[in-house]
Amino acid sequence: MIPVPGFDGARVGVLGLGRSGLAAARALAAGGAVPVCWDDGEAARAAAEAEGFEIADLGRERAWEAGLALLCVSPGIPALYPAPHKAVEQAWAHGVPVDNDVGLLFRALADEDFDSFDEPPRVVCITGSNGKSTTTALIGHILEAAGTPAQVGGNIGLGVLGFEPFHDGEVLVLELSSYQIELARTLAPDVAVFLNLSDDHLDRHGGRGGYFAAKARLFEAGAPERAVIGMDEPEGRFLADRVRGRGGEDDGVIGLSLTRKLPGEAWAVTARKGFLAETRKGKQVASVDLRELATLKGAHNHQNACAAWAACRALGLAPRAIEAALKTFPGLPHRLELVAQKDGVAFVNDSKATNADAAEKALLAWPRVRWIAGGVPKAGGIAPLVPLFDRVACAYLIGEAAEAFAKTLGDTPHVMCGDLETAVARAAADAQPGEAVLLSPACASFDQFKSFEHRGDAFRALARRAAGLSDLQEDPA
Structure with a gap:
């Protein structure tokens, strides 16, 4: 500790x-x-x-x-x-x-005597509405694969004060939620990452503005040496503008985008049509094909890869080392986790998708799905997902949100299942080759489960049973 x-x-x-x-x-x-x-x-x-x-x-x-x-x-x-x-x-x-514990960690870092260290520890903090856990785990994986000691925690894994004592040259990689950032009295990351913003936790922050303000504290109170910022939303562009002008190379910002080139950026990492490209001062310095990376499937994971690439480049890692590590990333449980396959049907655990924006990423990753959704509803429900309903062969609805989701689905085929066990059994029986049985609830889990992890573990067990796999068997695919 x-x-x-x-x-x-x-x-x-x-x-x-x-x-x-x-x-x-x-x-x-x-x-x-x-x-x-x-x-x-x-x-x-x-x-x-x-x-x-x-x-x-x-x-x-x-x-x-x-x-x-x-x-x-x-x-x-x-x-x-x-x-x-x-x-x-x-x-x-x-x-x-x-x-809170995050503030106390930075207090401990500030008080530590690093005179005997050849290289004092550095801290990377990741925030955003969606993709934080994958990006955090991916940065940790890249660092370890490149031979840089790292500890990963915060909103994922260990509580930050549960880390081992600081080591020479290591990197602390922290996933930070808005809840953790808003109360920390001290914030001092070396590299801070902002991925994106969508409506979530609005009651906790008094609205979207308060929610964004909580996340922005990481950059304004923390004053990181390098800020990695998603530029595809106005909040990210606003935040980048606030960070610029503090001095340092390239105005201190590495811009990220999935939708366009960033010609005005001195340093940028973009992913378009499945290719990651790093540019500096208008010149491309690296490019990687992301399309064949099974554990980083979908545009949202391409953003996560861009963010991890940018953070690791800010820490001084070489492009070749990062590219090699991307290919060996095992992925995260509960986030587009392929848990079983049978007769051309994939069973995908996306239990961590607790809001519509996260579920959107999963629906975009698979062309045809048997969608298991529901739980404790978030503001706005699944209305933002209406344009993607043509991908839904049928929705299998569970939990408190089932009736409201059914109204939004309208003519899209759907079945009221009540609980997860019933939903998995019905979806598995109905699924056709080429389809995915997808748990992407767009809801919190607390009506029927202790956590999204508990929900995802239950789905994994049910899916493997439906695919004819025991707990000890490997997926034949």
Whole structure:
């Protein structure tokens, strides 16, 4: 873990005791602080108490009587919208600063003595509405394949304070959600990546503007040495304009695009018709054919590849090393994950597609699908996907969103299935050679599952059963 400095002997509140919260409590204790922990869930409190942590309801005045130096809030807990948690209100009332584990990581980095290091660690942070996890994992894979030590975490994998102690020359690769960025008091990435923006988490941020502002903090408060920015949306172009002029080579920006050349960019990475191209000062310096990369299928993954390429180039890696690593990337679970094949039918786990924009990417990746959708609906539902309904042989609807999705689907064939097991069985029975049975829910999972991972694992097991594969068998394809 990364010990958090600066709180020796001080009591520090830790609100939320999931993966990141428990890691924060351990890291604070390792740095000499006395964590005072709370979670609204009894099981989480019991787990923290079993580790010896003090438990106190931080939403009550009594917990603050002995004084707290800081309140560390886990990302899933609202600090402002739609309403601040009672513990956050208490911190404000007592004049106690509120931070999170990301802020504490950068505090630890700033406090570390790197004089004995030949090359101090560098930090790459990735944000955006869709593609963060794939891009983060891909950067980590490229670095490791090129012989550069790397640790990957944040919104994916390890909580950031669960990293191993810093090593000479390594790179920390952090996926950061808007929840994590908005509250961090310190942000100081060497390279920051902004992929895209679509409507998501709007209640948490008070609307689209607040959502974008949360992500933009990574570039404005963090002032990265190099900003990798998707230019296909106005928010990205706005952000690039804000970053430019801070000095440094090429105005500090590497532009990304899937739709057009970026002739005005001093440094750009684009992907058009399946070919990635890197240009600097108007001259092409590298090109890669992405079309045969099975784990980076679809235009959205081509953007992820561009972003990872740009970030690794900003870190000094050579084009040949990056290209070789792209070809060996294993892909991520739950994101266009091919879990089984039978009689020309592909079974694809895209459980991480929790909004319409993410589901759009999956529908574009397969020409004809048996689409399993539904769960806890997001704002706007699946209305943005109407132009893609001609790709849907039939939709199999589950969860709370089923009735609303059925109305939007209209004349597009659809079946009310209720649960995932029924949907997979019906879709597998109906599917024809050349089609994909695609779980891409465009919804959160919490009506029937603990997480999108839980939902994806359930789909994988059901799909493999439908394809006649045991848990121990390899897919014959």
